Amino acid sequence: VNFLRIDARPARIPAWALSWFLFAAGVSAYFFAAQARHRENPDERVMPTVSQMATAFEAAATNPPGDQDGAESPKSWLERFRSSMLATDTLATARRFLISVALLFPAVLLGLHMAMFPYLGAFFLRFFQFFDKIVALSLLPILFIAFGIDELSKIALILIGVAPTVILDTVNLANSVPREQIVKGLTLGAGDFTIAYRIVLKQIWPRVMNSIRLNLKAVMLFLFAGEMIASTDGLAYRIALLRRHMGMETILPYVLWVAFLLFAVDLGMSTLNKKLHPWFVE
Amino acid sequence: MSFGRFLILLAALAPATFAQKPTFTVGWSVYVGWNPYYYMQKSGILKKWADKYGVSVKVQRFDYAPSLDAFVAKNIDACAMTNMEALDMPAAAGVDTTAIILGDYSNGNDAVMVRGGLTLAQIPGKQVLIVEKTVSQYLIERGMAMNGLEGQIKKMKYLNTSDSDIAAAFMTNPDKQVVVTWKPMASQIAKAKDVRTVFNSSQIPGEILDLLVVRTEVLKRPDGDKFAKAITGAWYEVMGQMTSAAPDKALTAIAEGSQDTLASYKEQLSTTHMFYTPQSAVQQVSAPDLKQTMDLVRKFCFAHALLGDKTASPDDVGIQFADGSTLGKADRVRLRFSPAYMQAASQGKL
Numbered sequence: 001v002n003f004l005r006i007d008a009r010p011a012r013i014p015a016w017a018l019s020w021f022l023f024a025a026g027v028s029a030y031f032f033a034a035q036a037r038h039r040e041n042p043d044e045r046v047m048p049t050v051s052q053m054a055t056a057f058e059a060a061a062t063n064p065p066g067d068q069d070g071a072e073s074p075k076s077w078l079e080r081f082r083s084s085m086l087a088t089d090t091l092a093t094a095r096r097f098l099i100s101v102a103l104l105f106p107a108v109l110l111g112l113h114m115a116m117f118p119y120l121g122a123f124f125l126r127f128f129q130f131f132d133k134i135v136a137l138s139l140l141p142i143l144f145i146a147f148g149i150d151e152l153s154k155i156a157l158i159l160i161g162v163a164p165t166v167i168l169d170t171v172n173l174a175n176s177v178p179r180e181q182i183v184k185g186l187t188l189g190a191g192d193f194t195i196a197y198r199i200v201l202k203q204i205w206p207r208v209m210n211s212i213r214l215n216l217k218a219v220m221l222f223l224f225a226g227e228m229i230a231s232t233d234g235l236a237y238r239i240a241l242l243r244r245h246m247g248m249e250t251i252l253p254y255v256l257w258v259a260f261l262l263f264a265v266d267l268g269m270s271t272l273n274k275k276l277h278p279w280f281v282e
Numbered sequence: 283m284s285f286g287r288f289l290i291l292l293a294a295l296a297p298a299t300f301a302q303k304p305t306f307t308v309g310w311s312v313y314v315g316w317n318p319y320y321y322m323q324k325s326g327i328l329k330k331w332a333d334k335y336g337v338s339v340k341v342q343r344f345d346y347a348p349s350l351d352a353f354v355a356k357n358i359d360a361c362a363m364t365n366m367e368a369l370d371m372p373a374a375a376g377v378d379t380t381a382i383i384l385g386d387y388s389n390g391n392d393a394v395m396v397r398g399g400l401t402l403a404q405i406p407g408k409q410v411l412i413v414e415k416t417v418s419q420y421l422i423e424r425g426m427a428m429n430g431l432e433g434q435i436k437k438m439k440y441l442n443t444s445d446s447d448i449a450a451a452f453m454t455n456p457d458k459q460v461v462v463t464w465k466p467m468a469s470q471i472a473k474a475k476d477v478r479t480v481f482n483s484s485q486i487p488g489e490i491l492d493l494l495v496v497r498t499e500v501l502k503r504p505d506g507d508k509f510a511k512a513i514t515g516a517w518y519e520v521m522g523q524m525t526s527a528a529p530d531k532a533l534t535a536i537a538e539g540s541q542d543t544l545a546s547y548k549e550q551l552s553t554t555h556m557f558y559t560p561q562s563a564v565q566q567v568s569a570p571d572l573k574q575t576m577d578l579v580r581k582f583c584f585a586h587a588l589l590g591d592k593t594a595s596p597d598d599v600g601i602q603f604a605d606g607s608t609l610g611k612a613d614r615v616r617l618r619f620s621p622a623y624m625q626a627a628s629q630g631k632l
Contacts, residue, residue, distance in 0.1 A: 245589070
């Protein structure tokens with residue numbers, strides 16, 4: 001058999017089964033370990049059972065946050081979800097996330113200009129190369145002075161952590177556009193900005209979007225760090241609070257929910273990228 | 283080395299490894315009343331006592347929350363924690379837990395501090411920097427209740443702030459007017475100008491207790507019993523050094539456990555009611571006050587869902603006291619206060 005060879009061609013069904021194997025193994029390993037722990041200790045909290053997690057997730061998606069559940073007014077399912085703990089937390093985190101990702105686009109433009117205009121490159125490049133290596137989390141007290149401890153400091157933390165990487169990556173991508181194209185543009189009489197935007201940016205745009213996609217996890221990581229340091233709402237705020245009493249039956253679904261949302265954003269960006277740039281092949 | 287030889291070497295080493303003395307791990311985190319664990323290990327006092335009882339004891343420093351996680355997950359055998367966390371973390375998670383050493387109570391270490399002459403009554407509605415759902419929240423809500431402001435507690439607006447950043451966050455943000463935290467952060471904040479303490483733990487003496495807890499199942503094993511005796515013996519030897527005629531050498535070494543200076547450590551000790559002698563600890567743990575305290579604590583925990591969403595009543599997590607009486611369901615005792623080891627220490631039986 002040649003199934004371990006480079007030129008192996010797995011059939012559809014075995015390939016599909018293989019791709020789900022580790023998921024199944026992970027879930028069943030968890031399931032058995034949790035069952036064993038629950039047999040030993042009926043009040044077990046570290047590894048909640050699947051049904052406990054389902055109940056907790058449902059409660060999170062239907063009950064408003066807060067210690068006391070107020071007067072239970074009979075509302076439609078959608079209304080209850082909109083005022084639920086899960087929805088308010090997700091909304092707070094999503095707002096910060098989207099603002100931060102949106103602010104990464106000016107960073108792309110800065111990187112582009114740094115690559116195109118040598119004087120701008122001379123001015124910024126060395127600084128960002130240095131800044132990129134700064135561990136932003138260790139500068140928190142200074143961030144607090146500059147940006148307070150409300151929304152602004154959380155977004156600043158993300159940008160300080162992620163923007164230099166995006167800028168430097170954009171510079172590299174822009175520099176990788178063959179010099180001949182720029183020379184050709186110049187000889188055909190194109191202006192500086194026409195070359196920067198219509199020739200270079202246009203070509204590197206799909207790669208830039210991939211670069212941002214790869215940095216989404218870093219964005220989320222910094223956002224979680226920020227919310228755990230000081231906040232009154234958000235997904236990471238809730239996880240930090242639940243840890244105080246081992247609320248793993250809610251924490252685990254929250255972690256999966258975050259993973260799902262990130263996956264959805266990533267998939268969305270990748271689809272958009274393909275739609276916008278059908279000519280692009282890696 | 284070939285793989286075969288490696289296996290032979292492993293086989294030769296194995297019996298030596300397995301024949302070792304039973305090993306126990308104690309988790310602690312930086313706090314004035316727990317730093318002695320660091321010194322206990324470093325000075326060799328712990329090893330002396332462990333050898334006496336034929337066990338091996340390891341002391342490991344954690345951040346506070348992870349130390350609780352490790353204890354609940356049964357990765358460590360004993361852990362330093364407050365009475366409130368002993369109830370809402372291991373006990374509420376079904377891990378039967380016994381407090382064997384009552385080390386101290388916070389006598390001003392935890393404080394509610396405000397800017398610009400704010401009073402307790404003015405706090406509701408203002409943002410409060412706090413590590414939510416900890417003794418800090420217990421403290422401020424007890425403070426409100428004791429000053430007839432119980433009805434205002436619902437209006438409190440907490441800003442959950444990590445303890446490692448809370449001092450910087452408060453001091454660099456003049457628009458935040460209230461902070462609740464503990465020492466050493468509290469000492470740092472108190473030095474800032476225009477900051478005043480409006481309530482602190484010396485006004486609720488004996489309610490925030492610092493304990494050493496051990497899993498009850500470990501205590502029930504013969505080697506676990508020896509471990510408890512060894513650690514208790516070592517603890518009171520350290521306490522003896524702290525109160526000796528010339529304590530500074532020991533205190534300096536203890537302060538090192540939290541990278542503190544001697545002066546700063548002494549300042550923290552001044553607001554900590556240490557039970558230096560086993561007699562005083564036994565007395566406190568046997569006093570009826572403890573029942574009232576634990577009743578307040580369990581009601582607080584229950585009201586804030588810290589006992590878990592499934593827990594229908596505070597009685598579901600039973601607490602047993604030195605005299606054998608219980609709070610809550612006697613068939614669901616999860617937290618026990620045992621004076622046995624401290625008693626043995628006071629009678630010189632260790």
